[in-house]
Amino acid sequence: MLPLALLILLTNLLPLSSLAAISDSSSSYNSFLKCMQKQSQKNVSNVIYSQSNTSYTSVLRAYIRNARLNTSSTKKPLLIVTATSDSHVSATVICTKTLGMRLKTRSGGHDYAGLSYVCDVPFVILDMFRLRSIEVDAADQSAWVQAGATLGELYYSIWKSTNLLGFPDGICPTVGTGGHISGGGYGNMLRKHGLASDQVVDAKIVDAKGNILDRKSMGEDSFLGNPRRWGSEFWCRFVVQVAERCSNNRRRSFHANAPTTVVFYGKRSSITVKSTIVALYLGNAEELVSFFENDFPLLGLKKENCTELSWMGSVLWWNNVQNGTSPDVLLNRKPNSAVSGFRKSDYVQKPIPKSGLESLWMKMIGLVFNPYGGRMSEIPASDTPFPHRSGNLFKIQYSVSWSDSGAEAERDCVTKIRSLFSFMTPYVSENPRSAYLNYRDLDIGINHFGKNSYEEGKVYGVKYFSDNFDRLVKVKTAVDPENFFKNEQSIPILQRVLGKILA
Ligand SMILES: Cc1cc2nc3c(=O)[nH]c(=O)nc-3n(C[C@H](O)[C@H](O)[C@H](O)COP(=O)(O)OP(=O)(O)OC[C@H]3O[C@@H](n4cnc5c(N)ncnc54)[C@H](O)[C@@H]3O)c2cc1C
Numbered sequence: 001m002l003p004l005a006l007l008i009l010l011t012n013l014l015p016l017s018s019l020a021a022i023s024d025s026s027s028s029y030n031s032f033l034k035c036m037q038k039q040s041q042k043n044v045s046n047v048i049y050s051q052s053n054t055s056y057t058s059v060l061r062a063y064i065r066n067a068r069l070n071t072s073s074t075k076k077p078l079l080i081v082t083a084t085s086d087s088h089v090s091a092t093v094i095c096t097k098t099l100g101m102r103l104k105t106r107s108g109g110h111d112y113a114g115l116s117y118v119c120d121v122p123f124v125i126l127d128m129f130r131l132r133s134i135e136v137d138a139a140d141q142s143a144w145v146q147a148g149a150t151l152g153e154l155y156y157s158i159w160k161s162t163n164l165l166g167f168p169d170g171i172c173p174t175v176g177t178g179g180h181i182s183g184g185g186y187g188n189m190l191r192k193h194g195l196a197s198d199q200v201v202d203a204k205i206v207d208a209k210g211n212i213l214d215r216k217s218m219g220e221d222s223f224l225g226n227p228r229r230w231g232s233e234f235w236c237r238f239v240v241q242v243a244e245r246c247s248n249n250r251r252r253s254f255h256a257n258a259p260t261t262v263v264f265y266g267k268r269s270s271i272t273v274k275s276t277i278v279a280l281y282l283g284n285a286e287e288l289v290s291f292f293e294n295d296f297p298l299l300g301l302k303k304e305n306c307t308e309l310s311w312m313g314s315v316l317w318w319n320n321v322q323n324g325t326s327p328d329v330l331l332n333r334k335p336n337s338a339v340s341g342f343r344k345s346d347y348v349q350k351p352i353p354k355s356g357l358e359s360l361w362m363k364m365i366g367l368v369f370n371p372y373g374g375r376m377s378e379i380p381a382s383d384t385p386f387p388h389r390s391g392n393l394f395k396i397q398y399s400v401s402w403s404d405s406g407a408e409a410e411r412d413c414v415t416k417i418r419s420l421f422s423f424m425t426p427y428v429s430e431n432p433r434s435a436y437l438n439y440r441d442l443d444i445g446i447n448h449f450g451k452n453s454y455e456e457g458k459v460y461g462v463k464y465f466s467d468n469f470d471r472l473v474k475v476k477t478a479v480d481p482e483n484f485f486k487n488e489q490s491i492p493i494l495q496r497v498l499g500k501i502l503a
């Protein structure tokens with residue numbers, strides 16, 4: 001892909017016929033194929049899908065996880081590359097750049113705004129779903145995980161190797177490790193062990209020139225200071241379970257400060273508001289009950305409210321899988337299954353007063369509160385790109401989903417979520433009003449195509465990355481000076497022409 005500035009230049013200089021050729025699917029396919037063959041030195045026609053390929057639509061749709069972005073008017077890629085090796089990834093970067101198209105990388109396709117498979121300009125999807133091998137080394141308590149593997153496959157592979165190790169990753173098994181780990185990645189062990197990205201010790205990435213690098217060859221600055229830096233594989237350290245039994249409980253009241261993880265779900269139907277607390281405790285039920293008796297007696301937690309399970313049992317339990325079901329169920333990728341949805345996020349740094357909560361019940365749509373603290377507060381905010389550490393009580397996810405395909409349903413749901421977000425302003429973080437990168441939300445700002453503006457980038461950048469934003473801009477400018485890897489909310493580069501130099 002040509003750098004943004006250069007692409008604009010070309011748009012001005014090239015005759016119209018050349019531009020038409022760039023966006024014409026079959027000629028793009030032929031040029032792309034030729035380039036890929038040259039770069040890979042082998043036949044690659046079986047991994048490239050043009051719009052005329054009979055499997056194009058099913059390959060595209062398999063990992064679209066938001067039906068809102070799966071309509072006839074949604075912009076479609078000219079080509080999809082289903083890479084099966086690092087050399088395919090590298091060749092795709094080189095050839096997309098050479099042909100002046102935008103590259104979108106998709107691992108599990110769960111991006112809430114579809115940034116891995118939707119684009120306004122001619123684009124190629126680098127689809128990682130076939131790069132899914134996982135090598136667990138139980139003795140070393142680590143694993144190499146390819147970016148196209150799902151969380152369910154990672155959990156399954158760990159469980160197959162040992163029942164003493166787990167991994168602090170997200171809940172939904174179909175989420176891709178590629179997007180999830182590179183955007184932070186939290187799950188039920190957040191308070192005890194931090195994020196999935198906190199466990200990454202090495203990674204293989206492909207840079208904008210197509211070079212395949214690891215931590216050593218990319219250098220510490222690039223490794224530690226670059227979100228979405230990890231291209232094709234991660235090397236993760238696992239955490240050892242402190243006990244062979246975990247306890248889960250469900251209660252109908254709320255406190256945000258429990259031993260390991262408590263998730264509060266709230267949902268409003270037309271006549272009722274339902275709230276549920278779900279918690280994971282790494283230990284047995286007696287310990288958990290006695291903890292609650294001492295510190296939260298009003299909750300009245302009883303042993304019969306708890307279920308003791310192995311870590312794998314708890315992974316299945318959180319996914320509402322019936323007790324006794326084989327963990328093989330985690331290998332089901334459920335392609336082509338999606339409802340329409342819209343999500344937003346917030347961070348809460350001071351308790352919400354009772355009056356605020358009472359009004360909230362009246363307005364509520366789907367809400368999930370994830371308590372922070374514990375390990376999350378111990379990791380300094382500047383250690384990794386993810387900045388939401390000490391000082392945060394909990395994160396909120398606002399969610400609306402709809403199954404009606406009409407524009408009215410979408411408008412109604414999106415209006416509701418925006419109105420609730422606006423109502424929450426006095427109760428959440430400010431300057432910046434922080435957001436979680438993995439809960440992609442284009443409402444909080446976008447970098448318009450053609451601009452690569454530092455100012456536009458800063459609007460959403462400080463919400464996702466807080467004080468780490470300027471450091472990320474510096475790293476990005478150094479490693480990708482042509483800004484090849486970009487999307488509506490990527491880190492901008494410093495343009496010398498604007499004279500913007502950060503200290
Ligand atoms: C049903 C559901 C459940 C979820 N549950 C959780 C949860 O429990 N915890 C949590 O933290 N989050 C959760 N999320 C959010 C999820 O972590 C993010 O949407 C995540 O980015 C998805 O990763 P993906 O690979 O599936 O998505 P994709 O759409 O493939 O990718 C997301 C972003 O990462 C980029 N990307 C993908 N792969 C790569 C790569 N290999 N190299 C560089 N960039 C890449 C994409 O271009 C895109 O910008 C959930 C989302 C959904 C839809």
